[in-house]
Amino acid sequence: MPDMVTLSYPSPSSKPQQRQFNPYSENGGTILAISGADFSVIAGDTRQSEGYSIQTRYAPKVFRLTDNAVLAVNGFAADGNMFVKQVRQRLEWYRHAHAKDMPLRAIARLIQTMLYARRFFPYYVYNILGGIEEDGSGAVYSFDPVGSYERESCRAAGAAQSLVQPFLDNQIYFKNQVALPGHPHPQHLPLTTVIQLVIDSFTSATERHIEVGDGLEMFIVLAKGSPLYGLENIDGVQEMTVTNEGERIFVVRRNLKRD
Amino acid sequence: MDHFPTNWGRPRNDGFDAYGTYPIAQRPYNGLGNDVFSEGVQRTQQPIVTGTSVLAIKYKDGVMMSADNLASYGSLARFKDVQRLHPVGNNTIIGAGGDMSDFQYIQALLDDLMVEEFTEQDGHALGPGEIHEYLSQVMYARRSKMDPLWNSLIVGGVQDGKRFLSYVDLLGTTYSASTLATGYGSYIAQPLLRKAVEGNEDVITEEEAVKILEQSMKVLFYRDARSLNKYQIAKITGDGVAISESRSVDTHWSFADGIRGYGAQTQ
Amino acid sequence: MFRNTYDSDNTVFSPQGRLHQVEYALEAVKQGSAAVGLRSKTHSILLALKRSTGELASYQQKMFRIDDHVGIAIAGLTSDARVLSNFMRQQAMSSKMAFNRPVPVNRLVSAIADKAQVNTQEYGRRPYGVGFLVIGRDQSGPHLYEFSPSGNSYEYYAMSIGARSQSAKTYLEKHYESFADCSLEDLIKHGLHALRETLQQDKDLNVNNTSIGIVGAPSAHEKTTNVSFRILEGETIQPFLDTMVPKDAPAAAPAPPASADEDVQMAE
Numbered sequence: 159m160p161d162m163v164t165l166s167y168p169s170p171s172s173k174p175q176q177r178q179f180n181p182y183s184e185n186g187g188t189i190l191a192i193s194g195a196d197f198s199v200i201a202g203d204t205r206q207s208e209g210y211s212i213q214t215r216y217a218p219k220v221f222r223l224t225d226n227a228v229l230a231v232n233g234f235a236a237d238g239n240m241f242v243k244q245v246r247q248r249l250e251w252y253r254h255a256h257a258k259d260m261p262l263r264a265i266a267r268l269i270q271t272m273l274y275a276r277r278f279f280p281y282y283v284y285n286i287l288g289g290i291e292e293d294g295s296g297a298v299y300s301f302d303p304v305g306s307y308e309r310e311s312c313r314a315a316g317a318a319q320s321l322v323q324p325f326l327d328n329q330i331y332f333k334n335q336v337a338l339p340g341h342p343h344p345q346h347l348p349l350t351t352v353i354q355l356v357i358d359s360f361t362s363a364t365e366r367h368i369e370v371g372d373g374l375e376m377f378i379v380l381a382k383g384s385p386l387y388g389l390e391n392i393d394g395v396q397e398m399t400v401t402n403e404g405e406r407i408f409v410v411r412r413n414l415k416r417d
Numbered sequence: 418m419d420h421f422p423t424n425w426g427r428p429r430n431d432g433f434d435a436y437g438t439y440p441i442a443q444r445p446y447n448g449l450g451n452d453v454f455s456e457g458v459q460r461t462q463q464p465i466v467t468g469t470s471v472l473a474i475k476y477k478d479g480v481m482m483s484a485d486n487l488a489s490y491g492s493l494a495r496f497k498d499v500q501r502l503h504p505v506g507n508n509t510i511i512g513a514g515g516d517m518s519d520f521q522y523i524q525a526l527l528d529d530l531m532v533e534e535f536t537e538q539d540g541h542a543l544g545p546g547e548i549h550e551y552l553s554q555v556m557y558a559r560r561s562k563m564d565p566l567w568n569s570l571i572v573g574g575v576q577d578g579k580r581f582l583s584y585v586d587l588l589g590t591t592y593s594a595s596t597l598a599t600g601y602g603s604y605i606a607q608p609l610l611r612k613a614v615e616g617n618e619d620v621i622t623e624e625e626a627v628k629i630l631e632q633s634m635k636v637l638f639y640r641d642a643r644s645l646n647k648y649q650i651a652k653i654t655g656d657g658v659a660i661s662e663s664r665s666v667d668t669h670w671s672f673a674d675g676i677r678g679y680g681a682q683t684q
Numbered sequence: 685m686f687r688n689t690y691d692s693d694n695t696v697f698s699p700q701g702r703l704h705q706v707e708y709a710l711e712a713v714k715q716g717s718a719a720v721g722l723r724s725k726t727h728s729i730l731l732a733l734k735r736s737t738g739e740l741a742s743y744q745q746k747m748f749r750i751d752d753h754v755g756i757a758i759a760g761l762t763s764d765a766r767v768l769s770n771f772m773r774q775q776a777m778s779s780k781m782a783f784n785r786p787v788p789v790n791r792l793v794s795a796i797a798d799k800a801q802v803n804t805q806e807y808g809r810r811p812y813g814v815g816f817l818v819i820g821r822d823q824s825g826p827h828l829y830e831f832s833p834s835g836n837s838y839e840y841y842a843m844s845i846g847a848r849s850q851s852a853k854t855y856l857e858k859h860y861e862s863f864a865d866c867s868l869e870d871l872i873k874h875g876l877h878a879l880r881e882t883l884q885q886d887k888d889l890n891v892n893n894t895s896i897g898i899v900g901a902p903s904a905h906e907k908t909t910n911v912s913f914r915i916l917e918g919e920t921i922q923p924f925l926d927t928m929v930p931k932d933a934p935a936a937a938p939a940p941p942a943s944a945d946e947d948v949q950m951a952e
Binding site: 537539540541543546547550551554 | 781782783784785788790791822823824
Binding site for chain 1: 462463557560561563565584588589590591592593594603604607
């Protein structure tokens with residue numbers, strides 16, 4: 159007869175388990191969002207890579223959620239796509255229950271809850287949410303992978319965050335710029351300026367970062383009753399608005415260098 | 418499971434401490450949690466019998482895919498007549514690299530799914546897009562359980578007159594492009610395929626597509642030590658799927674004689 | 685109130701081979717206000733009559749959106765309808781999740797019919813007290829189905845359910861052959877005429893008591909480019925009510941389709 163005591167529960171520490179499967183990867187790319195007084199611009203490049211290999215030149219990282227919310231997702235692409243899919247399902251249930259789209263600040267809190275729910279097996283993604291608040295102001299929310307979030311007026315994330323964010327700090331927040339007497343820095347930049355800043359950010363990041371390039375996809379959300387600010391003259395602009403609630407949503411695509 | 422026959426069927430368990438003389442922490446235990454799984458279920462931590470690259474391109478009439486017939490056991494060329502291209506329904510083919518037993522499980526899974534779909538008898542069939550989405554969900558769910566299916570899969574087909582070509586792997590990572598390659602092929606063949614195909618998807622004929630893949634398979638056979646000069650080419654067009662018989666390409670190895678590290682020299 | 689023997693338990697047949705509880709459930713559908721559904725080659729539509737309990741009360745909801753491509757109109761117990769429509773929404777979403785495919789409408793209807801059938805066979809359950817008209821669009825085009833508590837489901841060119849729905853059915857049977865090639869505006873007009881048949885003499889359809897559900901390209905009266913399922917209520921249905929031939933007027937030839945120069949919301 160074997161010693162029965164040895165048949166007791168194995169204690170958790172007695173058999174260390176080896177796990178060599180790594181469930182994560184990192185798929186490069188960069189995302190960026192800037193808000194204005196009554197608009198918001200959310201952009202991302204379309205390259206997806208792993209290591210030194212380009213997997214595809216077109217994999218969207220920026221997604222229209224509603225007519226007033228756009229979500230950019232960067233990091234581990236499989237987690238990102240699954241996360242967007244789940245956010246969209248939650249928004250659909252909200253639509254069923256309330257017969258309207260979820261407000262932006264509520265989507266932001268929803269995203270934090272969903273991210274934090276996976277605190278101990280996180281979605282390895284950096285999220286930036288852009289759109290229009292219920293008060294009509296343009297807004298950007300940025301998140302870390304486990305759900306910490308804050309509202310900002312501009313944010314870059316992903317592979318070239320360290321290249322783009324300082325540029326934005328200088329151009330949007332006017333960091334290290336001294337205003338001329340009687341000419342204070344503007345609180346909000348006009349849409350055309352913002353779009354140019356976004357394009358410049360991505361062409362620069364493409365020059366200096368190997369994981370950024372191929373294509374730029376830029377969503378522009380306009381508040382209820384906002385003028386087009388010359389958006390209609392931009393090459394290849396395409397309207398994506400679905401509802402008649404008033405907010406309008408546009409997409410602009412640009413080629414980036416493919417090397 | 419108690420593996421000690423002397424313990425079986427005993428009306429009284431001598432190990433049972435009826436009077437509580439043991440401290441609780443050391444009390445003998447004969448119940449659940451002590452079976453063959455008690456030390457944890459073994460999960461796939463590495464592939465065992467593996468297939469190498471799969472290549473796929475879009476061309477004028479649809480999608481073409483190729484993979485060789487080898488399943489390796491480490492560096493041993495273990496099985497030399499394995500089909501790594503698998504038709505699913507009437508307008509989809511999946512090609513697999515990675516663990517071949519996991520791939521066979523996936524084949525069984527998809528075949529069951531197609532039978533279920535068929536028995537609905539309502540004219541709604543699963544196309545390559547649906548099959549790829551389903552596969553992605555399966556692959557991602559398994560990676561999230563830390564129990565991955567160790568494969569890189571390419572799904573190709575034609576749906577509503579449009580070409581479909583997409584990738585999914587053991588992490589659940591997905592992407593689409595007009596040329597795709599898994600494994601070693603993603604380093605060696607992918608640049609060749611992109612050069613030949615990108616921008617020409619609508620003009621490449623079937624013969625040209627076959628040539629592009631043949632050329633790439635040849636280069637892979639020269640450079641990939643886990644490859645075999647015996648492969649198949651599959652095409653998916655609006656008319657359905659067709660997988661070729663196994664074939665080979667002419668290769669010449671005389672050059673290798675003079676190259677250190679390529680031929681038989683050891684010094 | 686009539687009463688049968690063999691009716692206290694829905695799993696027990698009467699000697700005539702009937703399940704009385706199931707038949708009572710079908711009566712519950714007839715208590716609800718009417719709903720009408722029609723189908724053309726391009727559209728499926730629903731029209732429903734909303735009741736209110738009085739001047740002070742709101743009108744009850746008669747239509748539910750299930751997914752972008754599916755919607756239902758109900759007659760009977762609204763609470764049962766909510767349970768079933770929630771189930772349909774789950775089915776639709778799991779199809780999107782697993783296959784990225786809008787669920788085929790016939791499978792959605794079969795799924796709730798199977799649920800309803802279980803309730804007619806298992807001890808201790810009761811049948812659902814609600815009937816549906818389900819419209820939707822999938823790979824095989826626009827569809828219209830009827831679902832009933834007996835667990836049956838059928839596909840139709842046109843159908844009506846609910847109180848006095850036989851009058852609407854009579855209208856539909858008279859005109860259904862023309863529906864396939866109808867424009868959306870004409871289809872809605874036929875639907876309104878059919879729905880009007882279910883009203884009492886002194887009542888008429890108005891913007892408060894009528895709901896219209898549409899799947900397919902929008903009409904010129906709608907300010908949208910949306911082809912998904914949508915429910916029109918309130919002032920938005922006035923242009924459609926205006927196309928109706930007044931009740932006592934002699935039956936005129938069908939009105940010409942709405943003029944093309946109707947206001948369309950243009951991008952600024």
